[in-house]
Amino acid sequence: MLKPYRELFSIPGTLAFSAAGFLARITMSTVGLGIVLLLSAVHGRYGLAGLVSGTYTLVAALISPQVGRLSDRYGQSRLLLPAACVFTVGLLSLVVCAVTGAPDWTLFAAAAVTGCGMPSVGSLIRARWAKLYSGTSRLHTAYSLESVLDELVFVTGPILVTALTTQVHRMAGLLAVWALAVTGMLWLSAQRATQPVPHGPEHHAGPSLIRLRGLRTMFVVMLGLGGLFGSTEVVTVAFVDHAGHRPLTGLVLGTWALGSALAGLVYGATRFRTALHRRFLIGVTAMWLATFLLLVPDDVYPLMGLLFVGGFTIAPTLVSGMGLVEALAPKARLTEAMTWATTGITLGATAGVAIGGWAVDEYGSRSAFLTTVFSGTIAALAAYAGARKLAPRPPEEKPVVHADLEELGT
Incomplete structure (x- = not known):
């Protein structure tokens, strides 16, 4: 492997x-x-x-x-x-x-x-x-x-x-x-x-890449996934604290990241025939479905196990997402395009932490995981609503950089 x-x-x-x-x-x-x-x-x-x-x-x-x-x-x-x-x-x-x-x-x-x-x-x-x-x-x-x-x-x-x-x-x-x-x-x-x-000024004229075909959809999906990450983190911290196991907080969150890391290693060593955009849709769906598991446990150790399982959906989804960004973006502005994707995750996570924290105070840590389900739902709906825009065009149909930039105004 x-x-x-x-x-x-x-x-x-x-x-x-x-x-x-x-x-x-x-x-x-x-x-x-x-x-x-x-x-x-x-x-x-x-x-x-x-x-x-x-x-x-x-x-x-x-x-x-x-x-x-x-x-x-x-x-x-x-x-x-x-x-x-x-x-x-x-x-x-x-x-x-x-x-x-x-x-x-x-x-x-x-x-x-x-x-x-x-x-x-x-x-x-x-x-x-x-x-x-x-x-x-x-x-x-x-x-x-x-x-x-x-x-x-x-x-x-x-x-x-x-x-x-x-x-x-x-x-x-x-x-x-x-x-x-x-x-x-x-x-x-x-x-x-x-x-x-580096590419000259002629490749960077025009509006932001957020208006490019497919990238706007990807940004919204990443907002939802970021909300999923942020809300899960803050609600998990509260859940572990309320259960009287605060010293285990880092370990519990670490199992989530460990599941993702292991899945990423296996995913990167595997060759797939399924189209990239379909793999991304499958991954987003899996992440959304995994959020419902967090509503089940009433103790820390079952939550740790379910977070570990849910972590297996994260890395493959994000890897597919970045692959899609690379396929959709003009080569001269690839870094900018990838940064929009990570910005979506960051902004979503910031909102997820705030909303998740509010939900903990109002409804308790167990019910607050509904904010994670809600964030996953937003990501899934955005992905399926823009599924056609996420499918990269065949190489012979993909316009050159100048044509990509002209498209930004449409």
């Missing part, structure tokens, strides 16, 4: 950019949590901590498609160095403002600056794989690998930042995340040979 993954790294530079990307994407699961841990320790105000963390997440989600567009136009290396500088200024300012008791508005300003300096690293790495293996079966394996690495970050990142913040020093968690992320971004910036070739 591991042979296809070993073959990915037969091209020089692939292992280096994959490792750099792994370090840089540590922010995915740590910055928001680290902000909450730091501010709650300093101020004892979880409400303020949540709002500042939400500011970072929202700004990062909104700015990343524009960063992706600039990356396609000027090259990843020219964007990553300024991004690392902005991220450094923002995050270190946030830490300093927190520990010195600066006014609350400075925390929000620093969080916004931090978000502006955080590109969608996963999209940058996937664009590099697409440059090397587009049109081959290895791209499917590469996207599966990226999904597994995402899950690994979500398993290890929170453990790292929580342990450092609570056991070493209240600033240690965010400072460690800053060091790892900046190291990864600078290392990735130095690797020019494997980055996608």
Whole structure:
């Protein structure tokens, strides 16, 4: 099963950019949590901590498609160095403002600056794989690998930042995340040979790619899936806490990510004859159906088992989704297109956390899993409503980049 993954790294530079990307994407699961841990320790105000963390997440989600567009136009290396500088200024300012008791508005300003300096690293790495293996079966394996690495970050990142913040020093968690992320971004910036070739201004004129055929449908589906992720996480935390097993929270969520990672490994090593868009529809349907399982358990251990089973639906669905984005988007703007997909997940997750938390307070943790079912329903309805738009046209019918851009106005 591991042979296809070993073959990915037969091209020089692939292992280096994959490792750099792994370090840089540590922010995915740590910055928001680290902000909450730091501010709650300093101020004892979880409400303020949540709002500042939400500011970072929202700004990062909104700015990343524009960063992706600039990356396609000027090259990843020219964007990553300024991004690392902005991220450094923002995050270190946030830490300093927190520990010195600066006014609350400075925390929000620093969080916004931090978000502006955080590109969608996963999209940058996937664009590099697409440059090397587009049109081959290895791209499917590469996207599966990226999904597994995402899950690994979500398993290890929170453990790292929580342990450092609570056991070493209240600033240690965010400072460690800053060091790892900046190291990864600078290392990735130095690797020019494997980055996608930048395209000139003539390839980037016109409206945003969100208006392109199929990508708008994909964005809405990803919003629903993001809501599923966010609501499941916050309701699971509440469920475990209310059951009196709070120390098991990380383990319970870890089983969910573990199921996804294992499924991603198997999925990436398997060759399919089913069309990509059909596999995506099957995956979205499976994720939606799996949400109903969460309404069943009344104790932590059955919930852990069902989360593990549900996790098997995640990575194959996301891998198929990113494959669809690669097939639908103009090659000159691939990073931007992938970033719109990840932005949809991030925005959906932000809303899912908020709505799921409200549902826990109003109806209890067990009933609050209905918000997860609702999010999955939105994703499934959007996927089937736009199914025809998700089917990539045959290569001989697929227009060249200029024609793709002309279509944006329709």
